[in-house]
Amino acid sequence: MSTSLLIVQILNGLQLGVLLFLIAAGLTLVFGVMDFINLAHGVQYMLGAYLAVMFYALTGNFLIALVLALAAALVFGLLLEFTVFRHLYDRDHLEQVIATFGIILFLNQGVKVVWGAAPLNLPIPEIFSGTVVLMQGILYPVWRLVIIGSGLAVGLILYILVSHTRVGMLVRAGATNARIVSALGVDIRRLFMIVFGFGTMLAAFAGVMIAPILSVEPGMGDSVLILAFVVIVIGGIGSMRGAFIAALLIGLVDTLGRSFAIDILRLVMPPSPARTVGPAIASMLIYVLMALVLYFRPAGLFPARGR
Amino acid sequence: MTTLVHTPARTGLSAIRVEAVPVLIFLVLALVPIAAAFGPETYWLGLFTRVMVFAIAALALDFICGYGGLVSFGHAAFVGIGAYAVGILGAHGVTDLLISLPVALGVSALFAFLTGTVCLRTKSVYFIMITLAFGQMIYFVAGSLAPYGGDDGLTVRARSTLLGLPLFANDRVFYYIVLGSLLGSYMLCRAFVVSRFGRVFRGARENATRIATIGYDVFRYQRIAYVIAGAIGGLSGFLLANATEFVSPAYMSWQRSGELIIMVLFGGIGTLHGAIVGAAAYLLLEDTLAGVTEHWKLIFGPMLVLIVLFARGGLLGLGESLRRKLFPGRSDP
Numbered sequence: 021m022s023t024s025l026l027i028v029q030i031l032n033g034l035q036l037g038v039l040l041f042l043i044a045a046g047l048t049l050v051f052g053v054m055d056f057i058n059l060a061h062g063v064q065y066m067l068g069a070y071l072a073v074m075f076y077a078l079t080g081n082f083l084i085a086l087v088l089a090l091a092a093a094l095v096f097g098l099l100l101e102f103t104v105f106r107h108l109y110d111r112d113h114l115e116q117v118i119a120t121f122g123i124i125l126f127l128n129q130g131v132k133v134v135w136g137a138a139p140l141n142l143p144i145p146e147i148f149s150g151t152v153v154l155m156q157g158i159l160y161p162v163w164r165l166v167i168i169g170s171g172l173a174v175g176l177i178l179y180i181l182v183s184h185t186r187v188g189m190l191v192r193a194g195a196t197n198a199r200i201v202s203a204l205g206v207d208i209r210r211l212f213m214i215v216f217g218f219g220t221m222l223a224a225f226a227g228v229m230i231a232p233i234l235s236v237e238p239g240m241g242d243s244v245l246i247l248a249f250v251v252i253v254i255g256g257i258g259s260m261r262g263a264f265i266a267a268l269l270i271g272l273v274d275t276l277g278r279s280f281a282i283d284i285l286r287l288v289m290p291p292s293p294a295r296t297v298g299p300a301i302a303s304m305l306i307y308v309l310m311a312l313v314l315y316f317r318p319a320g321l322f323p324a325r326g327r
Numbered sequence: 328m329t330t331l332v333h334t335p336a337r338t339g340l341s342a343i344r345v346e347a348v349p350v351l352i353f354l355v356l357a358l359v360p361i362a363a364a365f366g367p368e369t370y371w372l373g374l375f376t377r378v379m380v381f382a383i384a385a386l387a388l389d390f391i392c393g394y395g396g397l398v399s400f401g402h403a404a405f406v407g408i409g410a411y412a413v414g415i416l417g418a419h420g421v422t423d424l425l426i427s428l429p430v431a432l433g434v435s436a437l438f439a440f441l442t443g444t445v446c447l448r449t450k451s452v453y454f455i456m457i458t459l460a461f462g463q464m465i466y467f468v469a470g471s472l473a474p475y476g477g478d479d480g481l482t483v484r485a486r487s488t489l490l491g492l493p494l495f496a497n498d499r500v501f502y503y504i505v506l507g508s509l510l511g512s513y514m515l516c517r518a519f520v521v522s523r524f525g526r527v528f529r530g531a532r533e534n535a536t537r538i539a540t541i542g543y544d545v546f547r548y549q550r551i552a553y554v555i556a557g558a559i560g561g562l563s564g565f566l567l568a569n570a571t572e573f574v575s576p577a578y579m580s581w582q583r584s585g586e587l588i589i590m591v592l593f594g595g596i597g598t599l600h601g602a603i604v605g606a607a608a609y610l611l612l613e614d615t616l617a618g619v620t621e622h623w624k625l626i627f628g629p630m631l632v633l634i635v636l637f638a639r640g641g642l643l644g645l646g647e648s649l650r651r652k653l654f655p656g657r658s659d660p
Contacts, residue, residue, distance in 0.1 A: 117400075117588065119631060249456055
């Protein structure tokens with residue numbers, strides 16, 4: 021493996037990492053503060069991408085499409101919260117899983133009906149469409165750097181919001197013990213709604229940002245959802261810092277594993293079995309990591325919950 | 328984790344009591360082939376064989392989930408292992424069920440034992456996620472089995488035989504074998520639930536600390552139950568591979584595990600026979616809706632939401648509350 025390939029793959033890993041962070045941040049807040057397993061978080065990511073494609077087709081401007089998509093995703097998310105999720109907060113985890121699974125089925129099929137089953141594309145905005153020379157001989161797409169940058173920026177904003185504002189303080193308190201916060205006179209329903217809306221927007225933002233790289237298709241949220249769950253479980257449910265570190269870890273491990281598993285295995289075994297075993301090991305790697313973390317730290321790396 | 332349904336503590340005497348609903352369910356299942364003879368027979372037999380195969384897996388899940396509070400989001404892994412045992416042995420020309428069945432059960436039980444040792448250290452949500460992780464691992468392993476079809480899966484060339492006898496070849500005979508397996512699994516789980524073992528296991532769901540304080544090794548009890556559920560899942564997979572004559576990694580995807588949970592919840596969690604009702608309701612509904620429109624998920628998804636919101640205790644719970652309304656004077660049978 022060459023150094024340039026390694027650098028490119030590390031950047032790709034970071035890009036996957038920040039994407040996962042954007043999705044996991046909302047998930048871990050909703051999970052941590054409301055004790056609510058929202059499997060439908062992945063379809064909100066998908067919806068963000070679809071809405072961006074639709075608004076781009078209407079306006080022809082990426083930025084306007086982004087803003088409109090976020091607004092529409094927020095409205096839709098709050099609508100879901102109001103009609104369905106709100107009635108699930110005090111239910112058993114199992115029931116939350118089933119109900120939100122039903123919403124996944126509905127929305128995955130719904131986008132198929134509205135936008136068709138064929139994958140759609142969103143072009144990269146003109147100014148970010150080229151590649152940039154990182155080092156001698158290493159070209160890297162600008163858009164991927166934009167994703168990394170915006171993800172890190174969102175991370176910073178979240179950090180400031182969560183640790184230096186009043187709402188953030190309530191969110192942290194809610195993640196530790198929502199019942200006490202409610203008993204202290206905080207309108208917990210309103211707090212839930214803010215957290216939920218924010219999480220929805222972050223997921224949609226991730227969807228819009230990744231849309232120019234991936235194809236926009238029904239079910240695109242499902243695999244990402246599982247990865248995001250792996251992230252928040254490794255990081256510790258409710259912990260923003262945990263989600264950030266775990267997301268980058270998962271992004272890097274997954275990307276580097278997929279790129280180099282075969283090469284590494286060839287050091288210890290003949291090429292032919294290495295080519296067979298390599299991809300399997302690469303796919304399993306993050307789950308092995310998760311199982312190991314949970315074995316040694318059953319509540320994740322940075323447990324937030326006080327109860 | 329809060330409980331969904333409180334199972335009334337069963338005493339030794341009522342354990343022997345024959346309940347009406349399960350008897351009715353098995354009676355109906357036994358009569359299906361006769362009714363099927365009047366319609367498109369292969370279709371009905373195939374559909375109900377499928378229902379019972381999944382009912383076996385759902386039953387096992389209900390055993391650990393409904394009685395022990397162990398919500399496994401990776402239960403399809405055991406089904407897949409059982410199916411692959413048939414597929415891989417078949418690819419090497421071994422079709423005798425005296426070999427493939429013990430292998431299917433043994434490997435899935437072993438997988439349950441090993442993963443259970445790790446999973447059972449965690450609680451509630453973390454348990455859900457770690458079982459999912461192991462499910463995903465085995466899913467990717469199956470996808471990488473290039474000699475056995477990889478992601479595409481592999482065709483099972485011949486159904487299992489018994490000492491060279493093509494026992495499973497006849498659809499009707501196979502149907503009754505699956506029914507027998509379902510009945511056997513049901514009886515086994517029932518026996519475990521009402522036994523002294525089952526009381527400890529159920530007690531651990533209500534309050535693990537208290538059970539541990541009394542002097543029981545909760546972990547050991549839970550692991551035994553987990554292994555039993557895994558082996559029964561393997562049995563389901565063994566039958567599934569024979570029914571579809573095909574195995575594929577898709578059998579153990581996380582969506583499949585989710586479907587099994589839905590079946591359990593659909594029928595009414597913590598009842599065992601509810602899992603059978605749930606599997607039947609889920610698969611028949613899927614089949615019916617898919618016949619009506621290709622966009623059946625648009626109807627099915629909201630239905631799941633409505634069931635969770637308004638029908639607590641699943642279909643059996645719905646039946647129960649209906650019964651209470653119709654015959655308010657009577658107490659529990």
